[in-house]
Amino acid sequence: MEKKGIKSYVIRKGRMSPAQQAAYRDLKDKWVIPYEEQPFDFSLLFPGLKDVTLEIGFGMGDATHQIAYENPEKAYLGVEVHRPGVGKLLDRIEKRELTNIRIVEHDAFEVVTNMIPEGSLEGIHIFFPDPWPKKKHHKRRLIQEPFATLLAERLKPGGYLYAATDWDDYADQMLEVLTGNTLLENRYERFAEPQSWRPLTNFEEKGLKKSHLIHEVVFVKK
Ligand SMILES: C[S@@+](CC[C@H](N)C(=O)[O-])C[C@H]1O[C@@H](n2cnc3c(N)ncnc32)[C@H](O)[C@@H]1O
Numbered sequence: 001m002e003k004k005g006i007k008s009y010v011i012r013k014g015r016m017s018p019a020q021q022a023a024y025r026d027l028k029d030k031w032v033i034p035y036e037e038q039p040f041d042f043s044l045l046f047p048g049l050k051d052v053t054l055e056i057g058f059g060m061g062d063a064t065h066q067i068a069y070e071n072p073e074k075a076y077l078g079v080e081v082h083r084p085g086v087g088k089l090l091d092r093i094e095k096r097e098l099t100n101i102r103i104v105e106h107d108a109f110e111v112v113t114n115m116i117p118e119g120s121l122e123g124i125h126i127f128f129p130d131p132w133p134k135k136k137h138h139k140r141r142l143i144q145e146p147f148a149t150l151l152a153e154r155l156k157p158g159g160y161l162y163a164a165t166d167w168d169d170y171a172d173q174m175l176e177v178l179t180g181n182t183l184l185e186n187r188y189e190r191f192a193e194p195q196s197w198r199p200l201t202n203f204e205e206k207g208l209k210k211s212h213l214i215h216e217v218v219f220v221k222k
Contacts, residue, residue: 008109008142009057009081009130020087027090035106037114046075049100051122054079054154056108056129056142059202061089063127066199068101074122076101079108109147116154124151124161128203131167143174145181152183155221160187162195164216166207171215184219192216 016024033045042052051074058064058078068076078101080086086105093101104111129142138144143163151161161184165171175191178184195216204214 006109006140007107008132008140009107012082014082014084016084016087019091020084023091023094024083024087027094028086031090031093031101032086032103032105035104035111035115039117040077040115040120042075042117042120045077045102046100049073049075051075052077052120053123053125054112054116054121055125055127056112057126058085058089059127060085061092062201063125063199064089064101065092065096065098067125067197068098069096070197072098072100074100077104078102079104079106079111081105081107108142112147112150112154118153119156121154122156122159124155124159125198126161126163127198127201128164128166128207129170131165131170133167133169138173141170141173143170144177148177148181149183152181152219152221155183157221159221161219161221162192162198162216164198164204164214166204166210166212166214168213168215171217174215174217178217178219181219183221185222187218187220192218 046052053076055064055078058080064076064078078089086103089103126142132138132140163174179186
């Protein structure tokens with residue numbers, strides 16, 4: 001299928017720690033699903049589990065492993081291109097003996113387009129997406145059309161899209177783009193109240209150290 005999206009990431013430099021390397025080597029075949037242009041059958045991918053939530057850009061998996069640990073009956077699909085992060089999450093999966101996370105190490109635009117069936121997701125988590133603060137780079141931001149519509153189409157009726165950012169103008173953009181999407185409805189008046197279920201993430205911490213404010217949005221599929 002044709003690639004619809006834009007490139008929202010730059011592969012970050014950074015060596016893998018020995019633990020991340022070992023986890024990647026030993027556990028990749030168990031929990032990382034190769035990218036292919038073939039929609040998932042979630043009942044085969046997550047036998048016995050329900051309510052699949054997609055997380056785009058999980059970074060080091062700070063929130064991913066914690067949420068999956070607290071919700072063992074639910075399924076989590078993490079998509080990330082940063083290999084040290086994949087190694088880190090694999091290490092965490094093993095240490096916590098989690099069985100409800102699968103990973104795709106690939107561009108989320110293509111994964112969502114080609115691997116996620118329409119109307120299949122209970123939730124979508126996008127925690128602190130790359131802010132691309134310069135105006136000429138805004139086109140690289142994840143949350144904009146047509147990707148927002150693609151995401152909305154992948155949700156079940158009643159499913160939710162949650163996003164958080166520490167960049168004010170990106171927060172405004174999220175609100176505007178998602179409010180303008182006819183498939184979605186804001187669960188709040190404007191920004192959401194802080195969601196207690198979301199653990200602190202690495203990039204959130206960096207933002208807080210710079211005294212950035214955190215904004216969150218929760219939109220529900222009609
Ligand atoms: C700013 S970091 C935030 C990481 C983590 N969610 C956190 O809060 O600490 C954004 C992450 O999204 C990933 N990312 C950006 N665009 C992506 C894409 N199209 N597909 C997969 N991952 C992507 C980047 O590699 C990066 O790790």
